[in-house]
Structure formats: C-alpha cells, structure tokens
Amino acid sequence: MTDIPLATAEAAVAGTDTGRRAAPYLPMPRTAARAATLAGAVISIASTFMSWTYTTDFPGDLTVSGYPGGLQIMTLIAAILTGVVALGAFGTPGLRWLNPSRSPNSVLLLALATLGTTWYTVIDIAAKLGGFANLDPGGFVAFIGALVLFAGALGLPIDRRPQEPAGAEYYELGRFEKYAAVVRTYVWLREARLHHSDLRVADARKLNPWLQRLVIVVVYALGLKILTFGLATDYSDIFIGYLIVVAVGFWGLGASGLLKQFQQLTHRNRRFSATVGVIAAIAYPFVQNNEHWANLGVSVLIVGTVALGLNIVVGLTGLLDLGYVAFLGVGAYAAALVSGSQFSIWSGVQFPFWAAAITGMVAACVFGVLIGAPTLRLRGDYLAIVTLGFGEIFRIVVRNLDGVSGPKITNGPNGIAQIPDLSVFGYNLGDNHSMGSFTLGRFANYYLLMLLITVIVVLVFTRAADSRIGRSWIAIREDETAATAMGINGFRVKLVAFALGASLAGLAGTVFAHVTNSVVPDPYQFSGPVPPNSAFLLAAVVLGGMGTVSGPILGAALLYVIPEKLDFLSKYELFAFGLALVLIMRFRPEGIIPNRRRQLEFHEDEELAPGNRPMGDDTVPAATAGA
Amino acid sequence: MHTLPQQLANGLFIGSMYGLIAIGYTMVYGIVQLINFAHGEIYMTGAFGALAVYTNLPDGMSIWAALPLMLAGGAIVAVLIAVGAERLAYRPLRNAPRLAPLITAIGLSLALQQAVFLWYPHATAGKHFPQLPGDGFDIGSVSVAPGDIFLVVAAVVCMSALATFVRTSRTGRAMQATAQDPDTAQLMGIDTNRIIVIAFAIGGLFAAVAGLASGLKYGQIKYDMGFQAGLKAFTAAVLGGIGNIYGAMLGGVVLGIAESCASAYISNIPGMQQLGGEGWKNVWAFVLLIIVLLLRPQGLLGERVADRA
Numbered sequence: 001m002t003d004i005p006l007a008t009a010e011a012a013v014a015g016t017d018t019g020r021r022a023a024p025y026l027p028m029p030r031t032a033a034r035a036a037t038l039a040g041a042v043i044s045i046a047s048t049f050m051s052w053t054y055t056t057d058f059p060g061d062l063t064v065s066g067y068p069g070g071l072q073i074m075t076l077i078a079a080i081l082t083g084v085v086a087l088g089a090f091g092t093p094g095l096r097w098l099n100p101s102r103s104p105n106s107v108l109l110l111a112l113a114t115l116g117t118t119w120y121t122v123i124d125i126a127a128k129l130g131g132f133a134n135l136d137p138g139g140f141v142a143f144i145g146a147l148v149l150f151a152g153a154l155g156l157p158i159d160r161r162p163q164e165p166a167g168a169e170y171y172e173l174g175r176f177e178k179y180a181a182v183v184r185t186y187v188w189l190r191e192a193r194l195h196h197s198d199l200r201v202a203d204a205r206k207l208n209p210w211l212q213r214l215v216i217v218v219v220y221a222l223g224l225k226i227l228t229f230g231l232a233t234d235y236s237d238i239f240i241g242y243l244i245v246v247a248v249g250f251w252g253l254g255a256s257g258l259l260k261q262f263q264q265l266t267h268r269n270r271r272f273s274a275t276v277g278v279i280a281a282i283a284y285p286f287v288q289n290n291e292h293w294a295n296l297g298v299s300v301l302i303v304g305t306v307a308l309g310l311n312i313v314v315g316l317t318g319l320l321d322l323g324y325v326a327f328l329g330v331g332a333y334a335a336a337l338v339s340g341s342q343f344s345i346w347s348g349v350q351f352p353f354w355a356a357a358i359t360g361m362v363a364a365c366v367f368g369v370l371i372g373a374p375t376l377r378l379r380g381d382y383l384a385i386v387t388l389g390f391g392e393i394f395r396i397v398v399r400n401l402d403g404v405s406g407p408k409i410t411n412g413p414n415g416i417a418q419i420p421d422l423s424v425f426g427y428n429l430g431d432n433h434s435m436g437s438f439t440l441g442r443f444a445n446y447y448l449l450m451l452l453i454t455v456i457v458v459l460v461f462t463r464a465a466d467s468r469i470g471r472s473w474i475a476i477r478e479d480e481t482a483a484t485a486m487g488i489n490g491f492r493v494k495l496v497a498f499a500l501g502a503s504l505a506g507l508a509g510t511v512f513a514h515v516t517n518s519v520v521p522d523p524y525q526f527s528g529p530v531p532p533n534s535a536f537l538l539a540a541v542v543l544g545g546m547g548t549v550s551g552p553i554l555g556a557a558l559l560y561v562i563p564e565k566l567d568f569l570s571k572y573e574l575f576a577f578g579l580a581l582v583l584i585m586r587f588r589p590e591g592i593i594p595n596r597r598r599q600l601e602f603h604e605d606e607e608l609a610p611g612n613r614p615m616g617d618d619t620v621p622a623a624t625a626g627a
Numbered sequence: 628m629h630t631l632p633q634q635l636a637n638g639l640f641i642g643s644m645y646g647l648i649a650i651g652y653t654m655v656y657g658i659v660q661l662i663n664f665a666h667g668e669i670y671m672t673g674a675f676g677a678l679a680v681y682t683n684l685p686d687g688m689s690i691w692a693a694l695p696l697m698l699a700g701g702a703i704v705a706v707l708i709a710v711g712a713e714r715l716a717y718r719p720l721r722n723a724p725r726l727a728p729l730i731t732a733i734g735l736s737l738a739l740q741q742a743v744f745l746w747y748p749h750a751t752a753g754k755h756f757p758q759l760p761g762d763g764f765d766i767g768s769v770s771v772a773p774g775d776i777f778l779v780v781a782a783v784v785c786m787s788a789l790a791t792f793v794r795t796s797r798t799g800r801a802m803q804a805t806a807q808d809p810d811t812a813q814l815m816g817i818d819t820n821r822i823i824v825i826a827f828a829i830g831g832l833f834a835a836v837a838g839l840a841s842g843l844k845y846g847q848i849k850y851d852m853g854f855q856a857g858l859k860a861f862t863a864a865v866l867g868g869i870g871n872i873y874g875a876m877l878g879g880v881v882l883g884i885a886e887s888c889a890s891a892y893i894s895n896i897p898g899m900q901q902l903g904g905e906g907w908k909n910v911w912a913f914v915l916l917i918i919v920l921l922l923r924p925q926g927l928l929g930e931r932v933a934d935r936a
Contacts, residue, residue: 320730377924396907399906578735586719
C-alpha cells in the first residue's frame with residue numbers, strides 16, 4: 001500500500017504544543033526502547049508459529065507448529081499491529097500513515113493488548129491444565145516476547161498529562177490533603193495518566209474524495225469482518241482474548257489518531273458513510289447465513305433502538321427515565337392485543353403491521369403523557385423516581401389483569417402467546433425466503449424489518465436533534481433556568497421529548513412482541529436477568545455515550561453480546577451494570593463515544609486549550625447544524 | 628379483621644416503617660438536593676447486617692439480649708455503606724451536571740442489591756428472620772403483633788431523638804443552616820462536608836432500624852426488599868414535603884393508612900370490584916404519588932414550592 005501523505009506535515013507540530021509532557025515510564029536509552037519494542041513484536045509473532053502446549057485439551061488446539069491457531073491468532077494480530085504502528089511512530093517511511101499523531105502512546109496501548117491477550121492465554125493454559133509445566137517452549141517464548149514488547153514500549157517517551165501548576169489544590173483528597181505523601185502519590189498518579197486526545201493529526205479531508213470513500217468502505221468492511229469474527233468465536237477463552245485485543249487495540253488506534261482521521265472522513269462524507277453503514281448492516285444476515293446470528297442481530301437491534309429512543313430522553317434532554325422499558329411493554333402489549341392471537345381478548349382483531357405499529361406508538365405515547373404531564377413541571381429528580389415507580393407498577397398491573405385479581409386483559413403472568421408472524425405487503429416474515437443463493441430465515445426477515453425501524457429512529461433522532469426543538473432540549477439539559485429565561489417553554493419541550501421517546505419505544509415494542517411470539521410481564525422491569533430491562537438500557541446509553549447516535553447502539557450491542565458469549569458472567573451481569581454506572585459517572589461520564597458538547601460540559605473544570613478540540617461524535621453539531 | 632380500626636392500625640404500623648426510611652431520603656435531599664436511590668438498598672443491608680449478627684450469636688441467647696446487638700450490627704453496616712457511598716461516589720460528583728449523581732445512585736442501588744444476592748450466604752431466596760417471643764394480642768377490635776409494637780416504639784423514639792438533636796444540638800442547628808443555604812453556612816464556619824456525612828449517617832441509621840423492624844414484623848428478609856420499600860419511602864417523603872423530617876414521618880403514616888384502606892375498601896366501590904386487594908396496593912400508592920405531585924407538589928408540610936431548576 002502506498003504511503004498516504006497525511007502525516008508528513010505534522011511531524012514538527014507535536015513538539016511545539018505548550019504544556020505537553022512526554023516521559024517514559026521505564027527510563028532507558030531511546031534506541032534500546034525502540035529495539036526492545038521491535039524485537040518483542042518479532043518474538044511474539046514468531047512464537048505464534050510454535051506450539052504453546054503439549055495437549056489438545058486446551059480449547060483451540062495450540063499444539064500445532066507451523067501456523068497459528070485459536071488464541072495464537074489474537075497474539076499474532078496484536079503483535080503485527082503493534083510492530084507496524086511502532087515502525088510508524090519511529091518514522092519509517094511508508095508506514096507513517098499508521099500513526100498520524102506520531103505518539104508512542106498507541107504503541108504502548110497496542111503492546112498492552114498483545115501482552116494482555118498473550119499472558120491471558122498462557123496463564124489460562126496453566127490454570128486450566130494445572131501448572132506451567134503444560135507449556136511448550138512456544139508458550140514461554142510468547143510470554144517473554146510480550147513482556148519484552150511491553151517493556152520496550154514503556155521505555156518510549158509516552159505523552160502524559162501536563163504537570164500541575166505548583167500549589168495546585170486537590171479538593172477531592174479532602175482532609176488527606178494535609179499529608180504530603182498522599183498528595184505526592186496522588187499527583188504522581190495524576191501525571192502518570194496518558195494524554196493524547198489533543199494531539200494534532202493531519203487532516204484526512206485533504207485526501208482525494210474518491211480515496212476518502214474507498215477508505216470508508218474498507219473500514220466498514222473491516223468492522224463487519226471483526227464483528228462477525230467475534231460472534232463466530234465458539235468458546236469463551238478465545239472470545240476473552242478477542243475482547244482484550246479489540247478493546248485495548250481500539251484505544252491504541254485512538255491514541256494513534258487514526259480514529260480521529262476516520263471521524264474526519266465520516267464527518268465530511270456523512271451521507272455516504274451512513275449509506276455504507278446501512279448497506280453493511282443489511283449485508284449482515286447475508287454474510288452470516290445462520291438463524292442464531294440473525295436472532296442475535298435482531299435482539300441487538302431491538303435493544304439498540306430502544307436505547308436510542310431512551311437517549312432522546314436522557315442524552316438530549318437530560319431527563320432520567322428509569323421506567324423506559326415499560327413503554328416498550330405498552331407497545332408490545334398493544335401490538336399483541338391487536339395481533340389476532342387467540343389468547344388476546346380481541347382475538348378476532350388482526351391489524352396490519354402499519355396499523356399495529358401506530359397502535360403501539362399511540363398507546364405508549366398516551367402513557368408517556370400521563371406520566372410526564374404531572375412530573376415534568378417539577379425538578380428532574382421527581383421524574384426519575386416516578387418513572388421508576390411506573391416501570392414497577394406496569395409489571396404489577398399487567399400481572400394482575402388476568403381475570404382473577406383484576407379485569408381480564410393481559411392474561412397475567414401467562415401473557416399473550418402465539419402471536420402470529422407479521423406479514424408486510426404479502427411478505428410473511430415467518431417463512432423462509434430464498435433470494436438467489438441466499439436464504440433468509442425468520443429472524444433474518446425480522447432483522448431487516450427491525451433495521452428499517454432502527455434507520456427511522458436514527459433519522460428521527462438526528463433530525464429532531466438538529467431542529468429547533470432539539471436545540472431547546474439541549475439548552476434545557478444544560479441549564480433549564482437559563483433556557484426558560486431565553487423563552488423556551490421548558491415543560492412543553494420536555495413533554496415532547498418524553499412522549500417522543502415513549503412512542504419510539506412503543507414502536508420497537510410492536511416488533512419485539514412479534515419476534516418473541518409472545519408477551520409476558522417479566523422482561524418489563526427495572527432490573528432483571530434478561531434484557532431489555534430499564535437498567536440494561538440505561539447502562540447501554542451511559543456506556544455508549546449520552547447524546548450520540550452510535551453510542552447507545554454500540555453500548556447495547558456490547559452489553560448484549562458480551563454476556564451472551566461469556567455465559568459464566570451472566571450471574572454477575574446486573575452487579576456489573578450497577579458498578580459500571582457508578583464508575584463511568586466517576587471517571588468517564590461522556591461514555592465510549594463522547595458527544596463533543598457533552599464532553600465539554602462534563603469536564604468544565606479541566607482546561608481545554610483553544611484549538612484542541614476533543615475527539616467526539618458530532619451527531620449533534622454545534623455551529624455546523626445548518627451546513 | 629376488616630374493621631376500620633384494624634386497617635388504620637395496620638396502616639400506622641407499615642407507615643412508621645416507611646417514615647423511618649423516608650427520613651433518610653428527606654435529610655439527604657434537604658441538604659444536597661440529591662435523591663439517594665440507593666437508600667432502599669441501605670435499608671436492606673441494614674436488615675442483613677442485623678441477621679448476620681444474629682446468626683453468629685451463641686445458641687440459646689434470648690432474643691431480647693440479642694436485639695441491641697443486632698441493631699448495632701445492622702446500624703454499623705448501613706451507616707458504613709451510606710457514608711462510604713457519599714465519600715466515594717457522590718462527593719466527587721457534587722459539581723457535576725445533575726444527571727450524573729442520579730445515575731450513580733441508581734447504579735449503586737443495583738450493585739448493592741446484587742452484591743447481597745451474590746455474596747450473602749444463601750440469600751438468593753428469602754432469609755428467615757428471628758421473631759420476638761409472645762403471641763399477638765387484641766386492643767379492642769384491633770389485633771397487634773409484638774413486631775408491630777417494636778416498630779411503633781422504634782419510630783417514636785427515633786423521631787423524638789432526631790427532633791431534639793436537630794433542634795437543640797450545635798450540629799443539629801448547623802444542619803438546619805446548611806439545608807437553608809450551604810454557601811452561607813460555610814462562610815459562618817460550618818464544615819458542610821461533615822454535615823453532609825452526618826445526614827447520610829443518620830439516614831443509614833434509621834434505615835437500619837427500619838430494616839430490623841421489618842425483619843421482626845414479617846419474619847423474612849430478601850435481597851430485593853429495598854426496591855419497593857425505597858419507592859414507597861420516597862413517595863412518603865414527597866407526600867410529607869421533601870426536606871422536612873416531620874413531613875417524612877407524617878407522609879409515611881398517611882401513605883401506610885391510604886394503602887391499607889385502599890386494599891380493603893376499594894373493592895367495595897361499584898365498578899372497581901376487582902381493583903382492591905393486596906395485588907393492587909402498590910398501584911394505589913403510586914396513583915397517590917401522582918395525585919400529590921399534580922395537586923400539591925410541595926407535599927403536606929412543605930412550605931417551599933418545589934424548585935423548578
């Protein structure tokens with residue numbers, strides 16, 4: 001591949017920024033650090049062609065010499081990536097485009113990914129098979145290689161947070177501030193933090209426009225490949241290795257500035273990249289011709305879409321809705337009642353899909369207004385607790401409406417079963433359909449329908465966010481008093497957001513009822529073992545990034561897929577959600593994909609030098625909205 | 628059994644429990660304007676702390692001797708968790724946007740509940756809780772169990788102690804000052820951080836008392852008991868006027884009575900025959916909350932109109 005001449009002009013800039021600080025974690029000569037990094041990468045790569053263990057008892061068969069297999073592939077990919085990015089960071093001609101920010105931080109993080117996945121594998125072998133005696137020489141080579149690589153990376157001049165000014169106060173230490181040792185440790189820890197978000201990268205928008213589009217297509221294809229590879233992993237050990245590589249690796253690519261450049265590209269070619277994204281999503285059931293994955297896909301789309309709807313309420317308007325899943329339930333029950341199921345009290349009634357969808361939306365909207373109208377006049381905290389109560393009450397009421405402890409509407413805990421499959425324009429979604437050499441099964445059909453709904457919700461979200469009312473939402477979120485003073489009718493605007501969020505959940509609920517064939521009260525509660533519950537949705541929005549389009553979908557996908565692949569974790573899922581909410585709010589309130597404005601809001605006290613715009617999803621553009 | 632005095636008494640008993648928990652909400656809210664969603668779970672951990680002490684006591688110990696120890700155990704657990712949550716989770720977010728501490732609180736509530744579910748021995752189902760000896764007795768047409776007596780006595784003692792503390796002690800007056808205006812209070816030399824910690828601690832203590840009392844009353848505690856109790860207690864706090872400690876107790880009692888009367892008498896109303904009974908109790912409590920927010924958002928004893936900011 002040719003060197004994309006992006007980075008060349010940038011070489012001189014990195015050093016001139018004021019307040020920059022670069023220092024290695026392990027002091028060693030520059031050449032030694034570089035040599036160790038490259039040698040470590042080479043040793044790690046070589047080790048994957050050797051045998052790591054004697055027996056085939058460890059999943060994935062790591063006994064073969066000559067070519068890598070199972071978890072060795074993870075080490076191989078991570079080590080190659082680290083090696084080439086390191087070469088880019090060292091200024092090797094032809095590879096510089098791999099590390100546009102020229103920061104060794106990306107090398108360190110990728111080395112961490114290599115170390116993580118390699119050591120995880122080696123220690124997992126020792127733990128599963130009973131001791132390090134089960135390792136072949138290849139395993140030891142890999143262990144050492146990853147260590148050398150990481151140690152070398154630690155010796156590189158890592159970009160860190162700028163030094164605190166002398167006499168800075170650390171009010172978060174409270175009364176420990178009196179103890180010099182505590183303060184020193186704290187300052188040391190603060191300054192040990194990586195800091196690369198403000199590194200300049202060459203503007204990718206200067207590329208040839210067709211090359212830009214090519215890059216977008218290639219990256220999306222790679223993304224789809226990575227995603228399907230992860231889903232296709234057939235045992236949990238390799239999935240953990242994969243997760244380590246992907247998560248830390250993405251972090252590393254972020255540090256290298258590649259993600260920033262890619263964001264510049266997608267931002268410039270918005271319509272094109274959205275189209276490519278949708279095409280990639282449509283391609284998913286065709287490339288993964290398997291009902292299990294189609295089922296996974298439709299579930300992820302449903303929770304993702306619902307999380308996106310919740311994001312209008314939580315992310316854009318700043319209202320904490322803790323009973324959001326109840327609106328999904330209202331939509332699902334409304335759709336089930338008019339679906340023609342024999343267990344519905346109106347079993348003779350069978351609405352066409354469009355009418356059922358509207359019924360679900362209207363029903364959810366009515367409940368949204370009923371709940372929102374009394375509470376939205378008050379402080380936001382009241383809404384949180386009232387919606388929490390509503391979510392609980394919804395389940396109780398639905399349970400009670402069984403004809404014994406209440407009027408017969410919902411069949412109580414038994415729910416409404418045997419909901420017939422949808423039929424859209426004569427296309428029955430329950431049947432298999434052949435298209436050329438592809439067969440679309442039931443879940444693949446629903447996946448495509450749900451994708452359509454996701455696209456609608458995304459459009460509603462972005463169009464609303466860009467509109468007058470969307471700007472009012474953001475204004476209210478940031479300062480309601482000021483917004484009201486500027487003439488925004490806070491109550492009405494909030495009610496619109498709340499009702500819109502509820503209707504979108506209702507829409508998703510109508511499909512959800514048909515996909516699962518039945519509706520029962522249990523999924524619609526605040527916290528529960530199966531998604532979608534309100535805690536899950538909130539965690540998805542917060543983890544992904546409040547106020548963005550891609551954030552909640554990514555968050556929902558992660559939270560859905562990871563416990564699905566690592567079933568031994570499912571017991572701890574809710575605990576992890578709770579802990580994650582606390583930790584994210586403390587350390588990264590803007591989520592994985594930060595909304596640019598939101599990030600500034602959360603980090604008001606931390607200085608952001610002018611011109612150093614933080615990286616972020618710009619789905620809610622500030623000044624460029626009209627462009 | 629279904630006489631009016633009996634329903635009123637039932638409402639009073641359960642309402643005292645809601646009131647005890649509601650104190651924690653209302654004190655914290657009055658000072659830092661934060662709804663501590665995790666408070667229901669603090670009540671739950673208080674009950675489990677008391678049970679843990681009881682299970683480790685020597686066999687054959689009289690329940691009356693064990694009671695103070697159980698109370699101490701529950702109180703230590705609940706207060707530690709409440710204060711720890713304040714220090715580690717809420718304090719760093721004090722200047723963050725409003726949404727942040729709310730999300731933290733909800734996360735904390737989930738984590739605490741699941742922690743007990745996962746790591747307290749055999750807590751996945753309900754745990755048996757020791758009972759006070761002696762049978763129930765009748766006062767007129769009202770039958771009362773020993774657990775109910777404990778609950779009412781505990782509520783009265785706690786309430787009067789708190790009222791005296793807040794009104795007369797130096798710290799109590801500092802609390803009032805902080806609730807009125809934290810910045811000015813700080814200028815007057817009050818360590819507001821300490822006051823906030825004390826508010827959380829008192830909330831935790833009262834929640835532990837309520838947890839112990841609820842175990843004694845129902846004979847069973849469960850990891851998820853904090854969720855509904857927390858919702859009810861919050862309703863009680865709003866009903867009485869959030870920020871007002873007397874209001875919290877009054878709101879608890881009113882809510883308790885409304886609930887027990889609703890489950891007993893709603894079914895007598897023509898057209899609503901099927902909407903009474905235990906199953907609908909929570910629904911009516913929720914309807915009451917909505918009505919209060921609609922008609923009198925400042926609550927029964929609240930003087931300030933709820934802030935709109």
